[in-house]
Amino acid sequence: xxxxxxxxxxxxxxxxxxxxxxxxxxxxxxxxxxxxxxxxxxxxxxxxxxxxxxxxxxxxxxxxxxxxxxxxxxxxxxxxxxxxxxxxxxxxxxxxxxxxxxxxxxxxxxxxxxxxxxxxxxxxxxxxxxxxxxxxxxxxxxxxxxxxxxxxxxxxxxxxxxxxxxxxxxxxxxxxxxxxxxxxxxxxxxxxxxxxxxxxxxxxxxxxxxxxxxxxxxxxxxxxxxxxxxxxxxxxxxxxxxxxxxxxxxxxxxxxxxxxxxxxxxxxxxx
Amino acid sequence: xxxxxxxxxxxxxxxxxxxxxxxxxxxxxxxxxxxxxxxxxxxxxxxxxxxxxxxxxxxxxxxxxxxxxxxxxxxxxxxxxxxxxxxxxxxxxxxxxxxxxxxxxxxxxxxxxxxxxxxxxxxxxxxxxxxxxxxxxxxxxxxxxxxxxxxxxxxxxxxxxxxxxxxxxxxxxxxxxxxxxxxxxxxxxxxxxxxxxxxxxxxxxxxxxxxxxxxxxxxxxxxxxxxxxxxxxxxxxxxxxxxxxxxxxxxxxx
Numbered sequence: 001x002x003x004x005x006x007x008x009x010x011x012x013x014x015x016x017x018x019x020x021x022x023x024x025x026x027x028x029x030x031x032x033x034x035x036x037x038x039x040x041x042x043x044x045x046x047x048x049x050x051x052x053x054x055x056x057x058x059x060x061x062x063x064x065x066x067x068x069x070x071x072x073x074x075x076x077x078x079x080x081x082x083x084x085x086x087x088x089x090x091x092x093x094x095x096x097x098x099x100x101x102x103x104x105x106x107x108x109x110x111x112x113x114x115x116x117x118x119x120x121x122x123x124x125x126x127x128x129x130x131x132x133x134x135x136x137x138x139x140x141x142x143x144x145x146x147x148x149x150x151x152x153x154x155x156x157x158x159x160x161x162x163x164x165x166x167x168x169x170x171x172x173x174x175x176x177x178x179x180x181x182x183x184x185x186x187x188x189x190x191x192x193x194x195x196x197x198x199x200x201x202x203x204x205x206x207x208x209x210x211x212x213x214x215x216x217x218x219x220x221x222x223x224x225x226x227x228x229x230x231x232x233x234x235x236x237x238x239x240x241x242x243x244x245x246x247x248x249x250x251x252x253x254x255x256x257x258x259x260x261x262x263x264x265x266x267x268x269x270x271x
Numbered sequence: 272x273x274x275x276x277x278x279x280x281x282x283x284x285x286x287x288x289x290x291x292x293x294x295x296x297x298x299x300x301x302x303x304x305x306x307x308x309x310x311x312x313x314x315x316x317x318x319x320x321x322x323x324x325x326x327x328x329x330x331x332x333x334x335x336x337x338x339x340x341x342x343x344x345x346x347x348x349x350x351x352x353x354x355x356x357x358x359x360x361x362x363x364x365x366x367x368x369x370x371x372x373x374x375x376x377x378x379x380x381x382x383x384x385x386x387x388x389x390x391x392x393x394x395x396x397x398x399x400x401x402x403x404x405x406x407x408x409x410x411x412x413x414x415x416x417x418x419x420x421x422x423x424x425x426x427x428x429x430x431x432x433x434x435x436x437x438x439x440x441x442x443x444x445x446x447x448x449x450x451x452x453x454x455x456x457x458x459x460x461x462x463x464x465x466x467x468x469x470x471x472x473x474x475x476x477x478x479x480x481x482x483x484x485x486x487x488x489x490x491x492x493x494x495x496x497x498x499x500x501x502x503x504x505x506x507x508x509x510x511x512x513x514x515x516x517x518x519x520x521x522x523x524x525x
Binding site for chain 2: 168266268
């Protein structure tokens with residue numbers, strides 16, 4: 001998910017080799033993006049017509065229309081969004097203060113870091129069996145797993161942000177009379193905001209990545225659940241609808257965070 | 272120098288652990304700096320000149336010996352000592368104006384007065400047109416001018432400058448040197464100016480302190496007569512002579 005975001009917002013490099021004086025302008029990025037998407041869909045269509053076991057685009061659209069008209073897709077989107085957002089918000093809300101604690105106080109870092117590093121090596125999905133046993137099969141284990149994924153991704157980034165705050169800036173604040181509290185509020189927090197936002201984007205990616213598997217836990221609705229149910233009936237168009245919906249929603253949320261990032265960290269010198 | 276010195280460095284040593292070995296950054300350094308004096312400190316890298324400045328700024332503590340300012344031991348940073356760093360150290364998320372106001376805000380100065388003081392020092396360094404610009408919009412010279420305004424805004428009686436013009440091109444450097452001297456000749460704050468540039472050291476100073484490395488210590492001090500610092504001085508035989516004197520002190524240490 002985050003890969004999509006990173007790739008798509010890479011700066012457009014003007015063709016340096018293009019000779020000055022030639023009137024030919026490089027084709028616009030939007031045009032190329034559109035062409036690429038159209039080509040991808042055409043390729044998919046071609047493959048499905050050529051006998052691969054793929055639904056054709058019209059079949060997928062038809063399936064989407066059916067799922068939308070009877071309210072299934074809306075219900076699934078709501079259920080999944082609620083899980084992803086709850087897990088993500090709780091995860092990042094805890095990760096940011098914990099990351100600050102770890103970065104600012106050596107004692108907190110020494111106490112917390114082993115646990116963070118340990119749980120980071122365990123894929124959140126591997127926690128699912130444990131979560132089911134301990135937390136049952138209601139919403140709690142699903143949200144917990146997503147929460148854990150978002151938390152672990154965001155806490156490391158926040159911690160790195162605090163640790164990487166330029167020592168000279170802290171010294172500059174100190175010689176201007178600032179004490180610890182003010183240095184923290186006025187220097188450490190703004191200086192680590194870019195890292196936190198990157199952490200949130202990665203955390204959001206992890207949250208989405210964990211969703212489908214989390215919905216393996218006895219879900220009644222949700223995009224992941226719908227795709228698993230469709231799998232039983234070889235209902236490929238519905239699976240495609242689920243995949244595309246997850247992709248589009250993830251992309252939209254990533255764009256929102258990217259927008260926030262641009263607004264909040266526009267002071268950065270981009271190289 | 273009839274009154275007691277503004278700054279007294281008394282037998283200060285500073286030792287770092289470097290890869291398990293002791294590195295002597297400063298070895299029994301003593302120096303007195305008078306009120307309203309402009310002292311430049313020049314020396315090869317590793318001579319401890321930045322360490323000396325950090326001790327005066329209160330950012331580091333001496334391993335032994337004492338540093339006094341106005342007769343009182345230095346304990347942490349204080350508003351009477353303004354510091355200007357080589358890397359400008361502007362807060363990149365704050366505009367020029369907000370950067371200049373930072374120290375005033377810290378001191379609890381009210382909004383209106385803060386604004387007035389900031390205006391004054393922004394004008395002093397000629398950044399009026401860029402008061403609301405972010406540091407990323409500024410050139411290196413403009414950034415350092417902003418940092419100078421920020422240090423002046425809290426009205427320190429001492430300016431500690433750590434190679435402030437080291438990262439600037441030669442032309443900008445000369446212009447900022449002249450502006451600094453002009454300001455200094457008006458308000459006569461005590462200045463300790465660290466540099467690795469012999470020309471700069473001679474041009475600016477009342478007194479040049481030459482340091483030596485391994486261990487970091489004061490090698491010699493050379494007085495510069497009180498003459499007008501202008502292009503004529505830069506071209507004079509007197510300047511050339513002083514420059515040669517400092518140069519050989521820096522480069523022929525044993």
